[in-house]
Structure formats: C-alpha cells, structure tokens
Amino acid sequence: MPAGNRVIPGLVSANRGNAAFPGSATFDERRDSHHHLAFGAGPHFCLGAAFGRLELGIALGALLCRVPTLSLAVPESELRRYTETFT
Structure with missing residues (x-):
C-alpha cells in the first residue's frame, strides 16, 4: 500500500x-x-490494545459500582480459563 x-x-x-x-x-x-x-499477535499486534484494555477496566469498574449485586450466572467451577499467551 x-x-x-x-x-x-x-x-x-x-x-x-x-x-x-x-x-x-x-x-x-x-x-x-x-x-x-x-488485538492480533506478533508484528501485527494492535497498537490500540493497551487503550482497549484500559477502556475495559474502566467499563467493568463502572458496571460493578452501578450494579454491586452482579454475579455469575453459573458456578465459578464451570468457567473455562485460558492460559495461552500471545506474543
């Protein structure tokens, strides 16, 4: 291009x-x-990834302040956790 x-x-x-x-x-x-x-990975990693994560942290914090009774719809044991990392 x-x-x-x-x-x-x-x-x-x-x-x-x-x-x-x-x-x-x-x-x-x-x-x-x-x-x-x-967000991509390696040489194609998104330049705005840090900003996106910051926005997510602010949004989740605001949500939890507004709805303090918010809880999971399933037991925590049913959640899948991803441990793989991308570089």
Missing part, C-alpha cells in the same frame, strides 16, 4: 467470515473463537 493512502477499517465486518466463523451473525457464547481478530 503506497504511503499516504487512507485506510478505513470495516470494524463491523471483523470476525464475520462464515468460512472461519460459521453462524457469525448469531451470538453464541460457546462458539470456539480461538482465531478471532482481537
């Missing part, structure tokens, strides 16, 4: 390709989403 060209990302289209994400138009919290585009 030549220097000076404009880039307009189509954010609403991210993670929507049915070849990689079957049924992408339907919310499914149990869908295997290991190949999502969030």
Whole structure:
C-alpha cells in the first residue's frame, strides 16, 4: 500500500467470515473463537490494545459500582480459563 493512502477499517465486518466463523451473525457464547481478530499477535499486534484494555477496566469498574449485586450466572467451577499467551 503506497504511503499516504487512507485506510478505513470495516470494524463491523471483523470476525464475520462464515468460512472461519460459521453462524457469525448469531451470538453464541460457546462458539470456539480461538482465531478471532482481537488485538492480533506478533508484528501485527494492535497498537490500540493497551487503550482497549484500559477502556475495559474502566467499563467493568463502572458496571460493578452501578450494579454491586452482579454475579455469575453459573458456578465459578464451570468457567473455562485460558492460559495461552500471545506474543
């Protein structure tokens, strides 16, 4: 891409390709989403990742202050924890 060209990302289209994400138009919290585009990895790591994480921390903090009785819908033992890291 030549220097000076404009880039307009189509954010609403991210993670929507049915070849990689079957049924992408339907919310499914149990869908295997290991190949999502969030933040990228390696040389393609998102420059805005730190800002996104900061925003998430602020949003969750505000949510917990406004709804102090918020709790999990399932027992904590049913939660899946991801330990893999991306570099």
